[in-house]
Amino acid sequence: MKLDLERLSILFVDDSPFIRTLVISSLKMIGVGHVSLAKDGGSAIDLIKKVKSDPMRAGIQSIDMVISNWDMSPTDGSMLLRWLRRHKDSPDRFMPFLMLTAYTEQQRVEEARNLGAHEVLAKPFTMKSLGEKIALTINRNRQFVHTRDYFGPDRRRQSGSLSAAERRERTDKSIDVEIVHG
Amino acid sequence: MDDIKENTLDKKTAIKVRYYRFRNKLREKTAGLSGSAGDIGLEIDFAALQKAEALFAKATEDYPDWVLGTIQQLVNLHAQCLSEPKIRHESFDKISHIAHDLKGQGGTFGYPLITSFATSLYRFSSMKTDVEDHHVEIIKSHIDAMRAVIRDRVSGDGGTIGVELARGLDEIIKRYKTRNTN
Structure with a gap:
C-alpha cells in the first residue's frame, strides 16, 4: 500500500543551492506536499521558531520532519539536532530527524544516533535510499527515551536479536521507569 | 500537603528512565485511505x-x-x-x-x-x-x-x-x- 505524502511538510537543510534545488524537485516528485528549505542549521532554527510562533507569516502550518546535512557552516546539522532535542526554545523535541553525512565512519553514524537522529544516510545518496529512509521514519513509530545521558528515539530497533548483556534490565513496571503516553 | 509534595519529589528524583510513547501522527497524516491502523509498512509510490x-x-x-x-x-x-x-x-x-x-x-x-x-x-x-x-x-x-x-x-x-x-x-x-x- 502507498503512502500519501500530500499533507506532509518537510524541512530540508543543506548549504548547497544545487542540492537544495535538486532535492526539492525530487521530494515534490514523490508527492511531498510542502518542502521548506534552509541553508544551514541557524536558518533552520529561525524557521522552526517562526513556524511555531507565527505560522501564517511563515507560510507553513507545521514541519513534520527535518532532513539535514551534517557539514554546514556556521551552524551544522549536529548543532541543529542538539538544539531540537535539548534546547528550551525547541518547539518540538520529538521532531523526526534524518541526518545526511559525507562522513561514513561508524563513529560519525553513532554520534548522529547518540544526538537523537531517527535515521542517518551516507552521501552519496540516491533518491531511492532517501525515499526508503522517509518511509521507514513514517512506518516505525519509535518510542522516545529520556535518560541522564540521552534524549531521542529508541536506539534499539531490532527486537529479538539482543544478547543478554544488551537486554534492558528495566521493564515498564520498574520503579525508576516512567511511561508517558500521548 | 507537604507530605504529598515530598512523595511526588521522591518519585521524580527516583525516575531514571522515561519512555514517551505517542501515537504515530506521521502515519496518520500519510496513510491516506489505507488507514493509520496496523503494522503494514506503507511505501512511497x-x-x-x-x-x-x-x-x-x-x-x-x-x-x-x-x-x-x-x-x-x-x-x-x-x-x-x-x-x-x-x-x-x-x-x-x-x-x-x-x-x-x-x-x-x-x-x-x-x-x-x-x-x-x-x-x-x-x-x-x-x-x-x-x-x-x-x-x-x-x-x-x-x-x-x-x-x-x-x-x-x-x-x-x-x-x-x-x-x-x-x-x-x-x-x-x-x-x-x-x-x-x-
Whole structure:
C-alpha cells in the first residue's frame, strides 16, 4: 500500500543551492506536499521558531520532519539536532530527524544516533535510499527515551536479536521507569 | 500537603528512565485511505520514486560538467587576483563563496575529494590577513587539484591517485607558507 505524502511538510537543510534545488524537485516528485528549505542549521532554527510562533507569516502550518546535512557552516546539522532535542526554545523535541553525512565512519553514524537522529544516510545518496529512509521514519513509530545521558528515539530497533548483556534490565513496571503516553 | 509534595519529589528524583510513547501522527497524516491502523509498512509510490531517481541520476551524470563551469569561475577570479591586485580581497570573497557551495556538493555526487579540496580552499580564502602573491598561488593549486579530480573522474576517495593529489596540494600549501615565513 502507498503512502500519501500530500499533507506532509518537510524541512530540508543543506548549504548547497544545487542540492537544495535538486532535492526539492525530487521530494515534490514523490508527492511531498510542502518542502521548506534552509541553508544551514541557524536558518533552520529561525524557521522552526517562526513556524511555531507565527505560522501564517511563515507560510507553513507545521514541519513534520527535518532532513539535514551534517557539514554546514556556521551552524551544522549536529548543532541543529542538539538544539531540537535539548534546547528550551525547541518547539518540538520529538521532531523526526534524518541526518545526511559525507562522513561514513561508524563513529560519525553513532554520534548522529547518540544526538537523537531517527535515521542517518551516507552521501552519496540516491533518491531511492532517501525515499526508503522517509518511509521507514513514517512506518516505525519509535518510542522516545529520556535518560541522564540521552534524549531521542529508541536506539534499539531490532527486537529479538539482543544478547543478554544488551537486554534492558528495566521493564515498564520498574520503579525508576516512567511511561508517558500521548 | 507537604507530605504529598515530598512523595511526588521522591518519585521524580527516583525516575531514571522515561519512555514517551505517542501515537504515530506521521502515519496518520500519510496513510491516506489505507488507514493509520496496523503494522503494514506503507511505501512511497514506486513510479514516482523511479522518476525522482532518474532526476537524481541525471544530476549526478551532469555534475562533472557543471562543476567544471564552476571551476572556470575560480580560474577567472584567480586571473583577476593577478591582474588587479588592488581588489584581491573582493576576489577572495567571491572565491570563498564559490568554494563554500562546492564543498557541500562533491560528497553527494560521489566526488568527496572535491569536498575536501573545496573545504581547504574555503578556509584558506576566508582568511582576513593581507592577500599576497604566494596566497594567490595557493588558490591556483586548489583549482588545479579540483580540475584534476574532474578531468580524471576521480570518484570516491580516489585510491592512490586521490592520495597523491591530496599530498601534492598539502606540499604546495606548506611550500608557499614556508616561503612566506622565511
